[in-house]
Amino acid sequence: MDPEPRPDPDAERPDTARSGRADFAELYERAYPEMARLAVLLTGSRENAHDVVQESFVRLHRAWDRAENPHAYLRRIVVNECTSYHRRAFRQRRVQPLLRAENVEFAADEISDALARLAPRQRAAIVLRYWHGCSEAEIAEVLRCRPGTVGSLVHRGLAELRQVIEP
Amino acid sequence: MSDIEDVVREHLAVRAAHVDLTSDRADLDSRMTRSNRRHDTVRNGLSLGGAALAVVLVVGLAYFTTSGGSPSVRTPVQATSVTDRNVARAEIAGAYMTVFQPGATDAQRLALVDDPRGLQSVINALRKYASQSALETVRVHVDRATFSDATHAAIAFTITSTNSASFAGVMHKTGGAVFVDGKWKLTRASFCTVMAEAGKVTHDKRVYCPDAAP
Numbered sequence: 510m511d512p513e514p515r516p517d518p519d520a521e522r523p524d525t526a527r528s529g530r531a532d533f534a535e536l537y538e539r540a541y542p543e544m545a546r547l548a549v550l551l552t553g554s555r556e557n558a559h560d561v562v563q564e565s566f567v568r569l570h571r572a573w574d575r576a577e578n579p580h581a582y583l584r585r586i587v588v589n590e591c592t593s594y595h596r597r598a599f600r601q602r603r604v605q606p607l608l609r610a611e612n613v614e615f616a617a618d619e620i621s622d623a624l625a626r627l628a629p630r631q632r633a634a635i636v637l638r639y640w641h642g643c644s645e646a647e648i649a650e651v652l653r654c655r656p657g658t659v660g661s662l663v664h665r666g667l668a669e670l671r672q673v674i675e676p
Numbered sequence: 677m678s679d680i681e682d683v684v685r686e687h688l689a690v691r692a693a694h695v696d697l698t699s700d701r702a703d704l705d706s707r708m709t710r711s712n713r714r715h716d717t718v719r720n721g722l723s724l725g726g727a728a729l730a731v732v733l734v735v736g737l738a739y740f741t742t743s744g745g746s747p748s749v750r751t752p753v754q755a756t757s758v759t760d761r762n763v764a765r766a767e768i769a770g771a772y773m774t775v776f777q778p779g780a781t782d783a784q785r786l787a788l789v790d791d792p793r794g795l796q797s798v799i800n801a802l803r804k805y806a807s808q809s810a811l812e813t814v815r816v817h818v819d820r821a822t823f824s825d826a827t828h829a830a831i832a833f834t835i836t837s838t839n840s841a842s843f844a845g846v847m848h849k850t851g852g853a854v855f856v857d858g859k860w861k862l863t864r865a866s867f868c869t870v871m872a873e874a875g876k877v878t879h880d881k882r883v884y885c886p887d888a889a890p
Contacts (some may be wrong), residue, residue: 537699537704538699538701545697546697547692558697559697563704563707564707567707570708589689617883619788620683621687621691635684639684640685640689640692667680670680674683
């Protein structure tokens with residue numbers, strides 16, 4: 510299957526699209542597929558991804574009047590929600606180890622397996638960089654860290670993936 | 677560009693292309709409604725707590741801001757009606773606290789008691805027959821205010837004291853508050869209830885309000 514071209518929502522998003530219920534509804538319909546894919550790649554689960562994206566839109570709606578760039582803000586929320594999801598899952602596994610076979614659906618191949626084993630921020634950096642096509646500065650804004658830290662996250666993440674892909 | 681980067685990029689693109697999730701506006705609306713409800717609940721709780729905290733801060737500030745030796749005592753903010761019950765409750769709590777606040781002058785105490793005629797002598801008697809510090813060691817905390825109308829409230833309050841000459845410990849009492857002269861005041865009976873407890877003295881005398889003597 511041909512890889513899907515990377516999403517470029519900012520190109521079609523009007524900068525002024527930040528007020529009014531109609532604008533929010535429009536953004537929801539337009540950005541949902543992209544955010545769903547991002548969330549699936551970050552959580553490894555379709556079911557949890559839908560939950561994450563819906564809750565992210567709820568949070569965006571609450572901050573709608575304050576969001577300078579709703580789409581970028583939404584992307585940050587989704588990534589943060591995914592990181593929170595992994596934290597909760599980690600805690601749950603510690604308390605209920607028998608339930609560790611959560612809804613991870615991407616364990617079918619070694620690359621997906623290796624991606625799932627990366628630390629949440631490493632995985633987010635990799636996905637944003639190589640699927641979303643974000644620059645280091647954009648990733649740094651999403652992850653609230655310095656661009657140099659992003660470089661380190663990506664570098665180490667790739668190193669771990671390389672051990673699986675190129676043993 | 678390294679091979680590993682190409683492999684990862686292609687892998688992610690293929691995976692993303694398989695995602696067939698669809699938006700669900702009805703589900704989103706339902707989540708937003710629930711979120712708004714939770715948000716309102718939290719906001720209401722915070723505003724209630726904030727009002728109470730503000731009153732406590734004002735009382736504390738007034739107490740610690742001394743001018744010329746005598747500590748200043750907070751005068752309750754006027755409440756226009758009982759409809760703003762949260763504000764009224766906070767003012768009543770402030771009045772009870774102020775009347776039995778260490779360092780308050782007698783005039784400041786009695787200014788917050790409805791119908792204070794003859795009560796100065798009760799305070800004097802307390803100082804004379806009970807421990808000198810009886811009035812300074814008693815504390816009163818309002819637990820509940822129930823409004824019967826726009827200007828009257830039934831009060832449940834707790835008296836605590838560290839003065840072993842009268843009593844040491846905690847006592848739960850009921851009293852009242854009344855809105856007069858633009859502010860909430862303790863009812864005379866409430867004041868006398870506290871004074872009677874604080875005035876349980878050693879020796880053979882007890883302190884009572886004139887109209888509450890046994």
